[in-house]
Amino acid sequence: MPTQKKIKQKKTKSSQDIASVSGMRDIHPKDGEWWRAIIDSGRAIAEIYDFAYIETPIIESTDLFLRSAGVEKDIAKKRLFEIETKEGRFALRSDLSAPVLRSYVEHRLGYFSSPLRVYHYGPVFRNGPIKDGFEREVKQWGFDIVGDNDPVYDVQVMLVAMGMLKQLKFTDLKVKINTVGCKVCRTNYRDKLRAYLKKQKLCEDCKETIEGNPMHCFLCENSSCKAIHKEAPIILDFLCQGCNNHFKSVLEFVEENGIAYEPDPYFVREKEYYNRTIFEVISGDNPLSLAGGGRYDYLADMLFGKTIPGVGVALSLQRIMDRMKAKGLHPQKKEKPKVFFIAVGEQAKKMSVRLINELRGVGIPVAEELGKKTLRLQLKAAEKEAGIALIVGQKEAFEGTVMIRNIKTGAQETLVTEKLAEQVRKWLK
Numbered sequence: 001m002p003t004q005k006k007i008k009q010k011k012t013k014s015s016q017d018i019a020s021v022s023g024m025r026d027i028h029p030k031d032g033e034w035w036r037a038i039i040d041s042g043r044a045i046a047e048i049y050d051f052a053y054i055e056t057p058i059i060e061s062t063d064l065f066l067r068s069a070g071v072e073k074d075i076a077k078k079r080l081f082e083i084e085t086k087e088g089r090f091a092l093r094s095d096l097s098a099p100v101l102r103s104y105v106e107h108r109l110g111y112f113s114s115p116l117r118v119y120h121y122g123p124v125f126r127n128g129p130i131k132d133g134f135e136r137e138v139k140q141w142g143f144d145i146v147g148d149n150d151p152v153y154d155v156q157v158m159l160v161a162m163g164m165l166k167q168l169k170f171t172d173l174k175v176k177i178n179t180v181g182c183k184v185c186r187t188n189y190r191d192k193l194r195a196y197l198k199k200q201k202l203c204e205d206c207k208e209t210i211e212g213n214p215m216h217c218f219l220c221e222n223s224s225c226k227a228i229h230k231e232a233p234i235i236l237d238f239l240c241q242g243c244n245n246h247f248k249s250v251l252e253f254v255e256e257n258g259i260a261y262e263p264d265p266y267f268v269r270e271k272e273y274y275n276r277t278i279f280e281v282i283s284g285d286n287p288l289s290l291a292g293g294g295r296y297d298y299l300a301d302m303l304f305g306k307t308i309p310g311v312g313v314a315l316s317l318q319r320i321m322d323r324m325k326a327k328g329l330h331p332q333k334k335e336k337p338k339v340f341f342i343a344v345g346e347q348a349k350k351m352s353v354r355l356i357n358e359l360r361g362v363g364i365p366v367a368e369e370l371g372k373k374t375l376r377l378q379l380k381a382a383e384k385e386a387g388i389a390l391i392v393g394q395k396e397a398f399e400g401t402v403m404i405r406n407i408k409t410g411a412q413e414t415l416v417t418e419k420l421a422e423q424v425r426k427w428l429k
């Protein structure tokens, strides 16, 4: 039998051992108001902009994410959370648009709506070295429009993402925008860029990157690499007629809609499947984007050998919440429960549970802290929460009555328990 000391040690150890996985975060009750406001504004804006809800599983086939990585397949494989099962290898989704497209093709969703406009939310995962601020799980909200390559839809996904942020009271939004061309013009550009970069003194990471997609060098934060980027050739000089016209139209729609924007020829996104428009929505001068997206007309081809154009945007929900708090953007306070139920003694408690359930059953929000034993403690809790207290003591439990009290004014009355909800409603008016 373990000694007292051993047990104690074991206890301490296990309580340290089990903690959240690094790079993953909880959403706590104190975050509730913000979180609810963010989800509510996403749903409300989706309805206004005519997006339908879609939900895909968190686990998908590994190939879905590896094929969509194109020339960056090796990097994508390192970043993927893979799961080994008897039926084969699966992966935690690393992206929301690829599963939507998988569902679109598998269930012929284009048949029901063309283009298909959907919104969705949930976590995406990526594996990687744990450094400061690296998020292994990112809770995202996405909007996608699948089945049409018209530039008008590029701007619609920008507008819906900005609409969601505006509902949350962000006022200083700006869109960073660029184009990454098509298979034809960007291949030409990448060759030229690679040739230029090869002649420069780049960091080791960049040297590796240029063999795949040299545009991804622009993601390097190394100051000496950054100086090199500024002199690099830009894609705008290499665009084919089609890509040039598409980008021009997008910018026209952006201006037409009064969106504050900043074209940046060195702006790239990590995902390899983007073509033509890519963008990020930023707030103020903070470089961390709140939303990012782009066109992915090749994704269906990479996945299924089909031609299905699409465009989408994903918003990082945690980042939005953090920024709201930092900027002091308080969500509208939810109505606090106006009724607080107090019961003292076992008999009273039994009766209370039934009455509380009846009140909640007809839609009256009721708060309680029945676990607290004394009237004094429960009253104290009620004072913080509610306008009206319902009190059942021994006397009331015996008589089958409830004392109702206006906490502010102290006015009170004894009510019979029949038609209690009706009487409480009168007091709440």
Ligand SMILES: [Zn+2]
Residues within 6 Å of the ligand: 181, 182, 183, 184, 185, 186, 239, 240, 241, 242, 243, 244
């Ligand atoms: Zn092109």
Ligand SMILES: [Zn+2]
Residues within 6 Å of the ligand: 202, 203, 204, 205, 206, 220, 221, 222, 225
């Ligand atoms: Zn570099």
